Amino acid sequence: MYAGFFQLTQTPFSLTPDTSFYLSLPQHEAALAVLRTALNSGEGFIKVTGEVGTGKTLLCRLLLTQAPADWQLAYIPDPTLTPLELRWALAQELGLKFSANIDAPQLLQLLQRQLILLAGQQKRVVLVIDEAQALPDATLETLRLLTNLETEQQKLLQVVLFGQPELDQRLAANSLRQLRQRITFSHQLEGMTSWQVKHYIAHRLKVAGCERPVFSEAALSLLHFYSKGIPRLINILAHKCLMLAYGEGQHSVTWRHMRYAAADTESVAHFWHRVPLLGSVILWLGAVRSRL
Structure with missing residues (x-):
């Protein structure tokens, strides 16, 4: 969905364990x-x-x-x-x-x-x-x-x-x-530190073909907080954030995108009050973009 928009050659945050994305932590x-x-x-x-x-x-x-x-x-x-x-x-x-x-x-x-x-x-x-x-x-x-x-x-x-x-x-x-x-x-095995999460995101984006920063510092800090440094949760949240940013036509992921992604993810949604489900938000944004 968003690969071409972010100039990616492949999906960087798939849940399928892919050794080509392995980061030596x-x-x-x-x-x-x-x-x-x-x-x-x-x-x-x-x-x-x-x-x-x-x-x-x-x-x-x-x-x-x-x-x-x-x-x-x-x-x-x-x-x-x-x-x-x-x-x-x-x-x-x-x-x-x-x-x-x-x-x-x-x-x-x-x-x-x-x-x-x-x-x-x-x-x-x-x-x-x-x-x-x-x-x-x-x-x-x-x-x-x-x-x-x-x-x-x-x-x-x-x-x-x-x-x-x-x-x-x-x-x-x-x-x-x-x-x-x-x-x-x-x-x-232990979860990642905050620094490791930032390195992990940058590494996977680079492997997928994008070397520029996509996630803001605030978004990355929230990502570590919500995911507790667990790779699978990091991938889920990062993927949803890219979908949201694409839906808005933005080339950067902000803290707001991360909060929406967290609210839509069962494992982390209890951290703060629920907001409209991400799927509804994406559909709404897609409809808005189609009218532009």
Whole structure:
């Protein structure tokens, strides 16, 4: 809608995690450093947690795209799996072909043979699970048992869990204490500072083709306040602000645009009294512009 108006080659604030827009912030680089260190040292379980929208899925994709050649990666984006479904998913990710009527013990045997084969090829097998807070308890226990598979020198399977803070709460349960003790490296993602938000906005606009300042200082300050430094909320608010500015024919985003955007966003609208919904405002502005 507004790309041509702001001379953009692509949408800068999409909610889809896009590694081409990645900005090397300290909190994300620290998480990647923990992951690389833990995986290279052969640890069984590694955990990365963070609030909704803090960039866990983007980090997950970076880990997958930047993996060394000797890593054999298996990625499970939907963790709501039974123990058997988890084994099936892992087997398919590792390239195993088998009959549909294979039973659970046979599947486990095939998995173990494949893991031993990959270890013999000097491959490090890493299972990456996103939204891990949704894993059923029985499936978490199956994961723990799978990491028991090892040679005298190394683990045959390493697991990286990306999850919301609820994952920590679940792992605190006494029934999962064995798994909790296996997690030797963990990292918690934090939101951005005010300065980082400004840098983030400028970076994404530049990647999208616009190097001039678009957001006023007041708008950026409000953006940090309303979003609490959470990337997903930043993207939502920034996108809505560009829509509003475009609707008014303005090439700059002001504090007023940010307040309208915040009022239309459920996660932040409680900060101040509601105003007319952004959709109605945009339609009204579009109608006004069409008459000019």
